[in-house]
């Protein structure tokens with residue numbers, strides 16, 4: 001497994017070791033032991049799986065606030081997405097900065113996102129399956145969505161009119177939200 005630093009403090013790209021043979025391939029998609037050896041201590045408690053039928057579907061930018069915050073280990077197992085992560089931890093050296101990484105069934109890449117970040121993705125193909133682990137349970141009251149095109153964050157999604165949910169359509173800007181993460185060294 002390769003752990004690659006990103007431009008966001010504490011966010012990593014993980015490249016699992018993929019063993020190919022005459023049948024196909026095998027990989028460990030997550031190993032607590034390997035992660036701990038790499039200095040990454042996360043205890044995941046929920047696995048999520050979602051499907052988007054159309055290219056140009058955008059989910060985000062999401063998080064759960066306060067004690068319900070979630071770290072996530074994310075991957076795309078069918079099709080491809082542009083995955084976006086935004087640091088919203090006040091006091092962080094990378095506060096309000098974002099990164100965009102292509103995740104696909106072909107490149108096997110994963111992203112590890114600690115608590116205190118917004119997350120979203122845009123489907124780059126039809127028929128996208130997306131899987132992620134979370135280190136805290138779903139909490140509808142703490143669930144928050146921030147406007148995907150918030151000008152204060154200014155993510156370059158490369159699309160003007162994505163397909164979004166009703167919830168994401170109505171999402172506020174970060175400056176009008178009650179998200180209150182404070183940077184603490186992970």
Ligand SMILES: Cc1cn([C@H]2C[C@H](O)[C@@H](COP(=O)(O)OP(=O)(O)O[C@H]3O[C@@H](C)C(=O)[C@@H](O)[C@H]3O)O2)c(=O)[nH]c1=O
Pocket residue numbers: 048050059060062063119120121137138165167
């Ligand atoms: C996220 C989630 C949703 N749900 C329900 C609530 C709702 O009725 C339905 C669809 O939820 P959403 O519209 O929030 O699904 P979605 O827009 O796919 O939300 C996800 O987006 C990505 C970008 C993330 O980072 C995730 O953490 C999550 O917020 O599923 C759960 O039961 N458990 C969960 O963990």
